[in-house]
Amino acid sequence: MAHPSEPVDGRSDAKLSAIVSERRQLTNLAYRLLGSLADAEDVVQETYARWYAMSHRQQEDIDAPGGWLTTVASRICLDLLRSARVRRERYVGEWIPEPLPHRAEWIGGRSSGGADPADQVTLDESVSMAFLVVLDAMTPAERVAFILHDIFGYPFADVAAIVGRTPEACRQLAVSARRRIQVPRPDAGPSTRRADLVRAFKRAWETTDIDALIGLLASDATATGDGGGLVTAALHPIEGAGQVARFFVDRPTAAAGVTLQECTVNGQPGLVARRNGVTVSVMAFDLGDDHIHHIWAVLNPDKLRSWTATC
Numbered sequence: 001m002a003h004p005s006e007p008v009d010g011r012s013d014a015k016l017s018a019i020v021s022e023r024r025q026l027t028n029l030a031y032r033l034l035g036s037l038a039d040a041e042d043v044v045q046e047t048y049a050r051w052y053a054m055s056h057r058q059q060e061d062i063d064a065p066g067g068w069l070t071t072v073a074s075r076i077c078l079d080l081l082r083s084a085r086v087r088r089e090r091y092v093g094e095w096i097p098e099p100l101p102h103r104a105e106w107i108g109g110r111s112s113g114g115a116d117p118a119d120q121v122t123l124d125e126s127v128s129m130a131f132l133v134v135l136d137a138m139t140p141a142e143r144v145a146f147i148l149h150d151i152f153g154y155p156f157a158d159v160a161a162i163v164g165r166t167p168e169a170c171r172q173l174a175v176s177a178r179r180r181i182q183v184p185r186p187d188a189g190p191s192t193r194r195a196d197l198v199r200a201f202k203r204a205w206e207t208t209d210i211d212a213l214i215g216l217l218a219s220d221a222t223a224t225g226d227g228g229g230l231v232t233a234a235l236h237p238i239e240g241a242g243q244v245a246r247f248f249v250d251r252p253t254a255a256a257g258v259t260l261q262e263c264t265v266n267g268q269p270g271l272v273a274r275r276n277g278v279t280v281s282v283m284a285f286d287l288g289d290d291h292i293h294h295i296w297a298v299l300n301p302d303k304l305r306s307w308t309a310t311c
Helices: 010-021 023-034 037-052 056-060 065-088 129-136 140-151 156-163 167-180 191-206 210-216 241-249
Strands: 217-226 258-265 268-275 278-288 291-298
Touching: 010 023, 010 065, 023 037, 023 065, 023 140, 037 065, 065 140, 065 156, 129 140, 129 278, 129 291, 140 156, 140 167, 156 167, 191 210, 191 258, 191 268, 191 278, 191 291, 210 217, 210 241, 217 241, 258 278
Parallel strands: 217 291
Antiparallel strands: 258 268, 268 278, 278 291
């Protein structure tokens, strides 16, 4: 006789394996939908909690556990996106998505050597800071329809069941979302060239060389900071090469006891600012046509928990 806790046949083992293997996919989906790793992890945990809250018979009646998990996680994210619009009205200053380090730099139970690949986000163009910022300008329904269909390849019939609209309405949501995505500007070149641009910015900032900074910035460059009301940050974006350069020159890193290090931020070259070994800011860059077009500086400590003390 089989022990009560043991599967009576291989089907339960196979279904459990399928359930567990979906964790990484769900984390990838939830992060792209929410722009927050902490919220994404909460969504995944809640999704699994709902699965295990069902009886064994209810679980067995679900033919496609992966599809069920995706539907539940997406609906939770949709509810969070709707409520986030209300929360953002009370957020102090600008809101920037949570930056992600290279997987070798993760901490909080995800450090190199002990990392669980299922808990990590695949770093590609769909998680670049520039892309996430555009996603954040979409309506919740647009964002869910666009990401599920265009990024993860779900048919509109499945998206409709999640969003609660017809497939044709979801198709129109995706079309509307695509309109929000600007035509990509000329690329800054190979990854080495992009890293060189960030390195040159770092050097110019450290030496307070305003002319060098202006030369690196596009004429319409902007810089946005996110302190979340917990630390000091500019409440509104700084606009124009001259203004952005002056902003950084007026805040010399040496005077603040800050050291800058080059790191990978959401799969792209970026900078990490540390004081006494503690990460105080993570900067992501939008690079193109051999210039820096936008700088996003995340200073909110709640969004820096995934960063180690060293790169």
